[in-house]
Every structure is written in structure tokens, then in C-alpha cells.
Amino acid sequence: MHPLSFNVEQMHRALFVSEVLLEIFINLNQLPTTEGWTQSLTQRSLAALARTCKTFHEPAMDLLWANMPGLRPLLGCVTRLHSMIYDPETKYSWSQCVDPLAEHEFHEFLRHSARVRSMTISSNTYFRLLTALPIETCVFPGLISLSWMVQRTNIGDLHFFLSPTLLNCSVSEFHSDLTHIGTRCAALEAITLLEDSGTVQLSATVRSCKRLKYLECPPLDSAAWMHLSTVPTLLKVKIVASRIIxxxxxxxxxxxxxxxxxxxxxxxxxxxxxxxxxxxxxxxxxxxxxxxxxxxxxxxxxxxxxxxxxxxxxxxxxxxxxxxxxxxxxxxxxxxxxxxxxxxxxxxxxxxxxxxxxxLDDDLLLEAMTSWPYIRSLSLDDWHICPPTVTFRGLIAALRLCPYLQYLQVPVDFRNIDIGPEAKLFQNTSLQNLTIASSEPKETDSEAVARIIYSVLPAVEQVMRGNGNVRLWNNVNRHLELLRNKSSSASGHFITGAASQT
Incomplete structure (x- = not known):
């Protein structure tokens, strides 16, 4: 819709309701884009809507500037820099040969920064242009989420982005500006620090945060752990070390x-x-x-x-x-x-x-399933070449107690598959994936194993070959397929066999 062809008097009354209009614009803003920021259809559409009428201007502009991939679009609002930024021939080389923003250009740069809610900084290319800005300047007063992927930056660079409204902050490398981030960003709820730093600085950073809900960082010292235990809002902690400390x-x-x-x-x-x-x-x-x-x-x-x-x-x-x-x-x-x-x-x-x-043996597996009535996934990777102690009879008995179990990986003895007649009347329809680190069935038992799996575990479709005798497990799969072809009620997913040598 071209702005000049729009007649406000013909606009539907629903579009004057701010909630309705915002919902329409939000759905427009969620359309997938495949091109760059300045060329995407969504951004061009929001820009056109902002120029259409006063009713559309504010909500369209808020969404247009809400998510920024860097400083470049904001610097493009500075008259002196606009032609250089959007000239495809200059690209980024111009930033090293132009003067920083002058005081009278601050307004042009800050004109839309208050609308920014989420920002990703992956390059320090434009930082030198901000050197004339006072260090106490709050460049992004409404910023909620910051992803800082820049390394080896100067002290003070990060300060421009530490808004009082900041809720989420992800930093690839510890920065000295973060030492007291909780003081400057009192509302901070989530912080991610990806690289190791000095334990003292990291501890000070964590201890300055009083309202954290999520923390991901390198290992902490005792003072930081004791502080975290006093934060009532804390829900998730993830400690990641790049090396053993x-x-x-x-x-x-x-x-x-x-x-x-x-x-x-x-x-x-x-x-x-x-x-x-x-x-x-x-x-x-x-x-x-x-x-x-x-x-x-x-x-x-x-x-x-x-x-x-x-x-x-x-x-x-x-x-x-x-x-x-x-x-x-x-x-x-x-x-x-x-x-x-x-x-x-x-x-x-x-x-x-x-x-x-x-x-793990039959008795312990039965006790475990009795203790875990809601179990959905049980995986015990047995890397050792040991005869399994769980029998097929014990497995079937345990499966009676876990109606929600969907994935199971336990060592099972397939050398003896004799089960009582009462087990043949039982069916477990929830189990879909079964990885069996097991002794191999005898070649003559392939059809019997297939029949038991088919009758007791109808949602299991096939046995994937493990590191044992591939031909034996393929025989089981072939018999399973024959049985499924005879029935119209076949269903299920996979059973993967990680068979071990015995």
C-alpha cells in the first residue's frame, strides 16, 4: 500500500483500537525474512506503514527498531554518515577514516534508540564513532536483551548498552564493565558469561545481581555460591568450564x-x-x-x-x-x-x-520401576563386555509397572528368552524406543525373539543392528516385518540394539 494512496477516512474502525493494530503489526513482523536488514520485505513494510498515517506511525516504528543486529542502522540516521553506510562500494572501510559523532549529531543517532528492545553486537567496527558520547549517556533506555559477541574491546564500550531495563545479557568474553552490572541493571534476570575470567571479578559480578532467574557462567568461588543461595528468584544455574579449574x-x-x-x-x-x-x-x-x-x-x-x-x-x-x-x-x-x-x-x-x-538385575529393575511410577526414559549405557544380569522375563515383569515408559536402554540377556504363558497375555503399548546392550540371541531363536517383541511390545518396530552379529539382528528384523505384514494394526517407532560380545 503506497502512503499517498491511503485514505484515513476509509480505514476500518477496528484499526483505531491500539491493541488490534499492534497485534496485526506483530504478526507482520514475525514473517520470515531471507535478505539483509535494509532489504527485507518485513522491514520495508513496517517503514511504509509508519509513513502512512499518525495512527500507524508509533506502533510501526516501535516494531521497526525493536530488534537491532548492530549499530549500523542507527548510525544510518546520521545525515553525515547515511550515504557512506548504505553505499555498497564502501561497506565498512569508511568507519576508520571519519570523525566520531559531534555533539549536534547525538540527537540524530539517539532518535530511535529508545525504541530498541533487543540488540546483538558482533563487531567493534563502529565503536570509535561513539567516543565523544559522555560515558554516563544511556543510549538504549528501553533495551531488554543484549547479546555481546565482541572480544577485546575497550573499557567503557559496554557501558552504553547497560540499560536500567535490561533483563537478559549474554557476553562471549568477560568484560570489566560487567563487574557491578547488577548495580546498574537492577532488573537483570538472566546472565550468560561464556568465557573464563578472573574468579574475583566473576564473583563480584554475580554477587551484584539480586534478582537473577538464570545464570550460566564459568566456575564460581564460595562467596558467589553463598550469595546465590540467598537469591529467592533463582531458578536455573549452569556452570560451564572450558578447562578443569x-x-x-x-x-x-x-x-x-x-x-x-x-x-x-x-x-x-x-x-x-x-x-x-x-x-x-x-x-x-x-x-x-x-x-x-x-x-x-x-x-x-x-x-x-x-x-x-x-x-x-x-x-x-x-x-x-x-x-x-x-x-x-x-x-x-x-x-x-x-x-x-x-x-x-x-x-x-x-x-x-x-x-x-x-x-542391575531383575530384582533391582523391578524395584526401580516400582519406585519410579512416572518414568518415561531410562538409559543405562553399559560400556563393559559383561554378561547382562537382566533376563527377558525380568524385563517383561518390570514393564508392567511403568505405563508411561517410552525409551529404555538396559542390558538384557537374550540367550534365554523363555517366559511364562502369563507374560504372553501382557502388552506394553507405550514403549517405542528400546536400546538393548545385550548378549546375542541364538541364530535359531531369531523368530522367537521377533514374536515376543511383536506380541509384548507392539509399538516397537524393529531392532537396529548393534556391534554384535549384524546378521542375527537382521534376521530378527526380517521376522518382525513378516509379522507386521500379517497384521493391519502394526504401529510404533524403533528399537535399537547395541549388542555386545559375550
Whole structure:
């Protein structure tokens, strides 16, 4: 619609209702774009609407400037810079040979900055143009979300973007301007610091934040942990170390994270995590994740024991503990995590991939399914070449107790598939994905295995070959396909077999 051809008197009355008009513009702004900022159809449409009439101007302009990919569009509003910024031949080279903004140009630059709500800064190309701005200038008074992907910037560069309204801040590298960000941005709810920094500076940054809901950062010292335990709004904490950092947490006092629901550690020193779990209680914790490069048996036992004692028995729903590398020399003792986690009665997901032998037999599997009535996914990666102790009969008995189970990965003994006649009358229709680290069935038992899977687990479609005898599992798949072809009620997804040598 061309602005000159628009007749306000013919406009429908609904368009004078600000809520209706804003909803229309928001839907327009959500259309996918494939071109650059200045060329996208959505941005051109909003610009045209802003020029149409006074009724359209404010909501269209608010959306037009709400999400900025950098400073370039704002600098384009400066008369002296406009032709250079939008000249395709100059691109970015011009910024190194022009003077910074003069005082009379500040108004042109700041004219639309109050409308910006979200900004991503990935380059320091234009920072020198702002050097004449007073350091106390609040350039973006309405900024809510900031993604700062710039490295090696000068002190003071980040200050222009630290708005009092800022709620979310993501920084690729720690910046000294962040040291007291909670003081300048009192409403800050989420902060992400991706790179390691000095522990003292990071601790000061975290301790300045009083209303955090989400925190992702490198490892913290004792003072920061104690401060976080006093923040009632805190819901999620994710600690990510780019390298193993050895520093003591020897000044922790026993405290409670009242409302924390998610706790995640990546590449963190296991001893430090165990110390944290031993000194704090988490009565609202729902998710716990621990991912490390190496997790020896002794440390895995300590971690599982500390987790079971953190007062989250009635709330914890998801547990994921994994290690990447195999331990050359490991203890022959089995990991007792399954038994230690029986106290978590609300458990939905349990994944253990620790390169340690995880103890599980028919009785313990039955007890686990009794303790976890809401379990939906159970994955116990058994990396060891050991004869499995869970029988097919025990597996079927356990499946009777878990009506919501959709994914299961446990070691099962396929060498003896004899089950009682009562089991043949049972069907589990919820299980869709089954990964079996198992001893291989006998070649003559392929059809029998297929018939049992088909009759007891109708939602399971096929056995994917593991690292055992591929031909044997292919025979099971072939018999499963023949059985499905004879029935019109076949349905389901996949069963993946990670069969191990026996």
C-alpha cells in the first residue's frame, strides 16, 4: 500500500483500537525474512506503514527498531554518515577514516534508540564513532536483551548498552564493565558469561545481581555460591568450564536454594560438584545434569551419593550424568547409582553414561520401576563386555509397572528368552524406543525373539543392528516385518540394539 494512496477516512474502525493494530503489526513482523536488514520485505513494510498515517506511525516504528543486529542502522540516521553506510562500494572501510559523532549529531543517532528492545553486537567496527558520547549517556533506555559477541574491546564500550531495563545479557568474553552490572541493571534476570575470567571479578559480578532467574557462567568461588543461595528468584544455574579449574570451595556454610529447579555442570571438577551438593539443599530441584571428560568409579559413587542426599526426593524429575572418555584402569566394583536413586519418586528421566559397570538385575529393575511410577526414559549405557544380569522375563515383569515408559536402554540377556504363558497375555503399548546392550540371541531363536517383541511390545518396530552379529539382528528384523505384514494394526517407532560380545 503506497502512503499517498491511503485514505484515513476509509480505514476500518477496528484499526483505531491500539491493541488490534499492534497485534496485526506483530504478526507482520514475525514473517520470515531471507535478505539483509535494509532489504527485507518485513522491514520495508513496517517503514511504509509508519509513513502512512499518525495512527500507524508509533506502533510501526516501535516494531521497526525493536530488534537491532548492530549499530549500523542507527548510525544510518546520521545525515553525515547515511550515504557512506548504505553505499555498497564502501561497506565498512569508511568507519576508520571519519570523525566520531559531534555533539549536534547525538540527537540524530539517539532518535530511535529508545525504541530498541533487543540488540546483538558482533563487531567493534563502529565503536570509535561513539567516543565523544559522555560515558554516563544511556543510549538504549528501553533495551531488554543484549547479546555481546565482541572480544577485546575497550573499557567503557559496554557501558552504553547497560540499560536500567535490561533483563537478559549474554557476553562471549568477560568484560570489566560487567563487574557491578547488577548495580546498574537492577532488573537483570538472566546472565550468560561464556568465557573464563578472573574468579574475583566473576564473583563480584554475580554477587551484584539480586534478582537473577538464570545464570550460566564459568566456575564460581564460595562467596558467589553463598550469595546465590540467598537469591529467592533463582531458578536455573549452569556452570560451564572450558578447562578443569582446581580451586577450593572451603568457605561454604550449609544453606538452601529454595526455588532452584535446574542445576547443570559441564567439564566441572567432580570434587567441587560433590562439595556443592553436600553443603546445599535443593528442595525444589527438578533437573540435574553432570557432563565431564572422565568420571572414575570412586567419584561417580560420591556424586550419586551426594545427589541422593540433597533433599530433592519429592521433586527431582530428570537426572543425566555422563563422561566422554573411557578410563584405562577402572575399579571392578559396580556403580550403585540405580539403588541410590530409588528415593526420587517423581523421576521421569534417568540417563547414566559413565564408562562404569552399572549394577542391575531383575530384582533391582523391578524395584526401580516400582519406585519410579512416572518414568518415561531410562538409559543405562553399559560400556563393559559383561554378561547382562537382566533376563527377558525380568524385563517383561518390570514393564508392567511403568505405563508411561517410552525409551529404555538396559542390558538384557537374550540367550534365554523363555517366559511364562502369563507374560504372553501382557502388552506394553507405550514403549517405542528400546536400546538393548545385550548378549546375542541364538541364530535359531531369531523368530522367537521377533514374536515376543511383536506380541509384548507392539509399538516397537524393529531392532537396529548393534556391534554384535549384524546378521542375527537382521534376521530378527526380517521376522518382525513378516509379522507386521500379517497384521493391519502394526504401529510404533524403533528399537535399537547395541549388542555386545559375550
Amino acid at each position: 582446581h580451586f577450593p570451595l572451603d568457605n561454604l556454610n550449609f544453606a538452601t536454594f529454595l526455588n532452584l529447579t535446574t542445576l547443570c555442570f559441564r567439564r566441572m571438577e567432580v570434587a567441587a560438584v560433590v562439595t556443592i551438593m553436600q553443603h546445599f539443599e535443593f528442595p525444589s530441584l527438578k533437573e540435574f545434569e553432570m557432563h565431564v571428560r572422565v568420571l572414575p568409579w570412586a567419584e561417580a559413587e560420591q556424586l550419586c551419593r551426594a545427589l541422593s542426599q540433597c533433599k530433592a526426593n519429592q521433586t527431582l524429575e530428570h537426572i543425566c550424568i555422563s563422561s566422554r572418555d573411557r578410563i584405562p584402569q577402572h575399579s571392578g566394583d559396580p556403580l550403585t547409582a540405580v539403588r541410590q536413586f530409588l528415593c526420587f519418586t517423581q523421576l521421569r528421566t534417568l540417563r547414566l553414561s559413565t564408562h562404569c559397570f552399572i549394577y
